[in-house]
Amino acid sequence: MRFSANLRKLIWLLILSVWIALGAVFILPQLALKFTESTFSQPAVTASPNITKIDPPVQSTPSPVVVTSSIKPTPVVTANPIKSVLVAGFANKPPVKKVFPSDFIGDNVKTKYGAKGDGVTDDTAAIQKAIDDERSDSQDFFGRPKALYFPAGTYLISNTLTWNGCCINLQGQGAGVSIIKLKDKANGFGDRNAPKPAIQTIDGNMSFRQNITDLTVDTGKNNPGAIGIDYISNNFGSLWNVSIRSGDGQGKVGLDMSRQWAGPCLIKNVQINGFDYGIVTKNLEYGPTFEQITLQQQKIAGILNEGNTLAIHQLKSLISVPAIQNREQVGMIIVVDSNFQGGAANISAIENNGYLYARNVTASGYQSAIRHKGTVVAGASVAEYVSDKIYNLFDSPKRSLNLPIEDTPIFEDKNLANWASFVPQWYGDTDSLQEALNSGKATVYFPFGTYYSHEKKIVKVPASVRRIVGFSSIVNGGGIVFRVEQNSDKPLIIEQFGYGVAVEHASPRTVVIKHGGYEYRDFPKSGKLFLEDVGISLRINYPHQVWARQLNVESLDAARTKIKNKGGTLWILGLKTEGKGAVINTMNGGKTEVLGTLIYPVQEFNSVEKKEAAFISNNSSQSLIYSVSAYENNRNYDIQIEETRNGVKRQLLTKDFPGRMPLFVGYK
Numbered sequence: 001m002r003f004s005a006n007l008r009k010l011i012w013l014l015i016l017s018v019w020i021a022l023g024a025v026f027i028l029p030q031l032a033l034k035f036t037e038s039t040f041s042q043p044a045v046t047a048s049p050n051i052t053k054i055d056p057p058v059q060s061t062p063s064p065v066v067v068t069s070s071i072k073p074t075p076v077v078t079a080n081p082i083k084s085v086l087v088a089g090f091a092n093k094p095p096v097k098k099v100f101p102s103d104f105i106g107d108n109v110k111t112k113y114g115a116k117g118d119g120v121t122d123d124t125a126a127i128q129k130a131i132d133d134e135r136s137d138s139q140d141f142f143g144r145p146k147a148l149y150f151p152a153g154t155y156l157i158s159n160t161l162t163w164n165g166c167c168i169n170l171q172g173q174g175a176g177v178s179i180i181k182l183k184d185k186a187n188g189f190g191d192r193n194a195p196k197p198a199i200q201t202i203d204g205n206m207s208f209r210q211n212i213t214d215l216t217v218d219t220g221k222n223n224p225g226a227i228g229i230d231y232i233s234n235n236f237g238s239l240w241n242v243s244i245r246s247g248d249g250q251g252k253v254g255l256d257m258s259r260q261w262a263g264p265c266l267i268k269n270v271q272i273n274g275f276d277y278g279i280v281t282k283n284l285e286y287g288p289t290f291e292q293i294t295l296q297q298q299k300i301a302g303i304l305n306e307g308n309t310l311a312i313h314q315l316k317s318l319i320s321v322p323a324i325q326n327r328e329q330v331g332m333i334i335v336v337d338s339n340f341q342g343g344a345a346n347i348s349a350i351e352n353n354g355y356l357y358a359r360n361v362t363a364s365g366y367q368s369a370i371r372h373k374g375t376v377v378a379g380a381s382v383a384e385y386v387s388d389k390i391y392n393l394f395d396s397p398k399r400s401l402n403l404p405i406e407d408t409p410i411f412e413d414k415n416l417a418n419w420a421s422f423v424p425q426w427y428g429d430t431d432s433l434q435e436a437l438n439s440g441k442a443t444v445y446f447p448f449g450t451y452y453s454h455e456k457k458i459v460k461v462p463a464s465v466r467r468i469v470g471f472s473s474i475v476n477g478g479g480i481v482f483r484v485e486q487n488s489d490k491p492l493i494i495e496q497f498g499y500g501v502a503v504e505h506a507s508p509r510t511v512v513i514k515h516g517g518y519e520y521r522d523f524p525k526s527g528k529l530f531l532e533d534v535g536i537s538l539r540i541n542y543p544h545q546v547w548a549r550q551l552n553v554e555s556l557d558a559a560r561t562k563i564k565n566k567g568g569t570l571w572i573l574g575l576k577t578e579g580k581g582a583v584i585n586t587m588n589g590g591k592t593e594v595l596g597t598l599i600y601p602v603q604e605f606n607s608v609e610k611k612e613a614a615f616i617s618n619n620s621s622q623s624l625i626y627s628v629s630a631y632e633n634n635r636n637y638d639i640q641i642e643e644t645r646n647g648v649k650r651q652l653l654t655k656d657f658p659g660r661m662p663l664f665v666g667y668k
Contacts, residue, residue, distance in 0.1 A: 095176025097152060098214060099414050101421065104471055105149040105171055105448045107133075117153025119181065124157040127180075132164050141165040142208060145498055147448040147472045150178040150215060158183045163201045166208040167498065169448075169472040172215035175243040175271070180215065184247065185222040192276070195252035197230035204261035204286075209498055210237040211472065211515065219274075221247040228254045228275070233265040234286065235552045238515060238533045240266070246274030249297055255279045258306070263288035264576035264597065266533040266550035273297050278317075282306040284330065284629050287597025289550040289574030290315065301325040301351075302340075305333060309627040309660075311574040311596030313405070313549075317349075318342045323363075324350045331355065332660055334596045334625055336573075337405070341365060348376060355660045356387040357595075357625050359400065388662040393643045393650040396665040400623040401593040403571045406547055408530045409491040409512055411442075411466050419443045430457040430480060437465055446470040451500070453477045463488035463509070467495070470516070475500025479519075484509055491530075494518075505529065540568035540590070548572045555579035556602075559609050565590040565620075575626070578602050580609050586620040591667075594624045601628075601636050613642035613651065621667030628659050641666070 107130060109115040115126040130148050135141065145167040152173045157180060172178030182189065182198045189196050198217055201210045210233035219226035228244035228251070244254040254272035257263075257279065263286035271294040272278040278295040279302070281288065287309045295302040295317040302323040303310075307330050315338040317323040323340040326333045331354035340349035343365030350358065350370045361382045363369040370377040372387050390398050413419065420441035422433045430453045436444050437459055448471040456478040461468070463486040475497065483504040484492060494503060495514035502519035505511050508527040513520065517535040524542050531538075531548040538553065540546055541564070551572055553562040559580035563570075567588035576598045577583050583599055586592045599614055614637045615624060622643075630636035641652040643666045652664070 096174050097177045098174045098412070099416055100149075100173070101416055101419055101445065101447075103421065103447045104445060105147045107147060107448075108149045108151065109155070110151055110153070115150075115155055117151070117155050117178075119154035119156055121156060122158050122183070123155045124159050124161070127155060127157065127161055131161065131168070135164040141167050143450070143474065143476070145169070145209065145448075145450075145472050145474060147171060150180070152177045154179045154181050156181055156183055157198065158186050159188070160197055161199045163199075163210070165202060166206060166210065167472075168201075169209075169211040169213070169496075170215060171211075171213055171471070174214050175216050175241055178215050179218055181218040182220040182223055182226060184220045186220065186226075189219075189223040189226045191225040192252050193225070195225045195227050195256075197227035197256065199228070200230040201232050203259060204232040204234055207232045207234050208237065209233065209235075209472070209516075210265075212239050212242055214241045216243040216245065219244075219246045219251045222250065224250040224252070226251040227256045228272070230256045230259065231265075232257065232259055232262045234261070235264060235554075236266075236516065236533050236535050236550065238266040238268060238550075239270055240268045242270045244270065244272045246297075249274040249299070251275040253277045253280045254298075257288060257308075258282035261285045262308070264550055264552050264574065265289070266291070266574070268292055268532075268549075270294070271296075276300045277302075277304050279303045280306075281308045281310060283308055284627075285598060285600065287311065287574065287576050287627065289597065291549060291573065295319060295323065305331045305354075307331045309597045310334065313337055313573050313595075315339075316341075320344050320365075322347055322349060322351045324352075326350070326352045326354045326356060329354050330660065332596070332625075332627055333357070336360060336595060338362075339364075340369070343367075347371075352387060354387075355662050356385065357400075357663060358382050358385040359402070361385075386663045388660075390662065391641075391652060391657070391664040393641065393652060393666060394645050394648075396667055398665065400625075400663060400665065401591060401621060401667060402623075403569060403591060403593045405571060406528075406530075406545075408514070408532050408547070408549065409493065409510065411491070411493055413443050413467070419445060422446050424451065428452045428454045428477070430459070433457070433480070434459045437461055437468075440464050442466045444468050446473045446497075448473055451475045451480075453480055453500075456481060456502075458483055458504075460485055461492060462486055463490075465492065466490050467493045469493075469495050470497035470501070472496055472498055472515075474498040484511055487527075491528075538563045538570075540565045540570060543567040543569075543588075543590075545569045546571070548575070550574045551576075553577050553583075555581050559612075561585050565592050571595075576600065580605055580612075582612055582616050583614045584622075585616040585618075586622050587616075587618045588620065590620045592617075592620070592622040592624075594622075594626055596625055597627065599626055599628045601630050604632075604634050605636070605638075610638045613637065613639035615641045615664075617642070617666050618644045619646070622664070623667065624661055624664040626661050628654075628661075630659075 113130040115123040147169040150172045254275045269292045274297045289311045291313045302317045307328040309332040312335040334357045340363040348368045348371035349363035349366045420436045420439040422436045458481040479500040481502040491510040493512040497516040499517040505526040506523040510528040512530040514532040526544045529546045533550045535552045556579045561582040563584040565586045570592045
């Protein structure tokens with residue numbers, strides 16, 4: 001029988017209608033969300049001696065929304081995780097296998113310590129032996145760093161890999177290529193109320209320079225009490241290019257930073273898939289920084305913060321639960337340029353009970369982008385939101401400076417023929433370094449180790465060099481100075497030196513300094529500067545642009561200004577300071593924007609030192625968001641901010657601010 005064209009169209013429309021109806025009946029109910037009380041600990045919010053002033057913030061400037069004082073327990077979402085939604089930017093990218101010279105790190109866990117990396121053999125003992133090797137005689141390893149290389153493979157473990165001391169670097173061959181995998185149903189990882197990590201660094205305050213890069217940590221299947229990485233690094237240290245995943249979605253936390261005291265450190269380009277929580281932070285110190293974070297398949301929340309101050313840039317999530325829970329009243333979240341997808345109709349992407357600054361944030365699938373202290377803030381997109389009082393001393397716009405943000409340049413050459421190594425000819429030799437730099441190779445590397453220079457050695461970096469990498473090496477003695485005189489349209493990247501390296505930026509060429517402790521000097525023609533996960537006393541003496549991510553500056557030896565900005569443009573995501581003296585002095589028309597995190601005066605101030613403000617601006621522009629931890633009145637600034645305009649000086653006193661700066665604006 002033949003049907004007319006119109007009849008055939010009618011039949012197809014009927015079939016399509018049936019399929020839509022079936023979808024409404026059988027698929028939509030699976031996306032419904034069911035809430036129960038969270039099983040994660042919820043300690044009472046109490047006053048802490050770390051807070052400069054415990055009184056609630058004065059609400060003299062209207063907040064963007066009407067808020068209530070009720071704090072409701074955060075529910076556990078038991079809905080099925082989102083699996084089939086395809087969103088641009090969330091597609092699983094194929095792993096990239098990186099290439100390295102054979103001598104870049106001598107301690108290869110396969111060739112030196114007998115790990116198999118075959119996905120079958122239990123490599124726990126071999127890897128733990130590698131971590132412990134030559135670390136039994138001391139607890140101070142600041143000058144004795146360790147680097148371990150995990151070439152491509154799946155390294156099966158059955159127990160926690162426990163770090164021994166500070167200054168350890170685990171280097172893989174690429175996330176998804178080098179995999180540390182917990183056995184399925186491993187002993188001791190079955191109780192979510194007694195969670196256990198696959199990898200654990202040492203406790204904080206002396207957990208310096210702890211790095212994990214180009215690795216995947218997989219917690220396997222049937223390990224509901226598993227934590228992927230229990231991580232602390234202090235002053236500087238980083239997870240970058242890392243994937244943390246659960247084989248079946250179970251597990252307590254992907255990245256646990258709840259022990260005392262996590263940070264300052266940088267978590268960058270990290271993907272976390274599965275677990276009850278993607279990331280958990282706690283305590284008041286020391287303000288970790290996050291950038292380019294992707295969260296998927298979490299069951300309770302993407303990020304749970306209980307009291308710390310977090311600086312977050314470029315966070316993406318695809319989950320049906322809150323992307324961020326800022327649970328404690330003293331906790332602070334700064335989140336910029338972020339996107340939250342998935343959601344549910346009765347929850348907000350950010351559930352905030354403390355301080356929140358959000359800018360350029362969008363949510364899709366949620367009832368709103370933000371819920372603040374029980375009140376839903378209308379809207380799925382937020383241009384700029386400040387949860388509490390905006391402070392100012394002169395007439396200023398009620399918004400941040402919102403300086404332009406540029407991503408840190410990267411360069412990795414896959415052609416090893418373009419690599420040159422620096423191998424001293426004798427102890428203390430640095431003359432051959434200039435030869436390596438002049439070789440015409442794009443990458444000059446220091447095979448991991450401890451180097452020595454009898455005196456300060458200045459070497460000139462030609463335009464042909466694009467990357468100088470130390471792989472966590474240190475330089476003792478007089479140190480090495482890389483002088484950048486030649487210009488190039490290709491940025492120069494200097495990275496992974498624990499200490500002992502200085503940079504003289506004497507050309508318009510863009511310079512990137514990453515992962516370690518450095519000295520820096522600029523010149524009249526200095527080009528753009530990018531800082532990432534560094535300890536450095538910064539002096540911007542000329543009007544060039546600086547972007548800093550996770551910047552640690554300490555002045556414990558003397559009271560001195562930590563950062564000077566003389567006419568430059570300075571953007572900081574995550575600043576932590578210790579000691580006396582001004583934090584930042586902006587002058588000569590400079591512009592300074594600080595997005596978190598922690599000012600930690602710590603030392604006892606005398607009467608003269610008390611008179612210097614933490615932040616000083618003289619006929620310049622600044623916007624500031626930060627926290628202060630001070631245990632005693634005589635171990636803190638009396639003046640938080642001092643601003644001078646046209647000869648008129650005004651001050652914001654510490655006694656008039658609650659220890660958390662939601663946003664200070666001081667510009668025309």
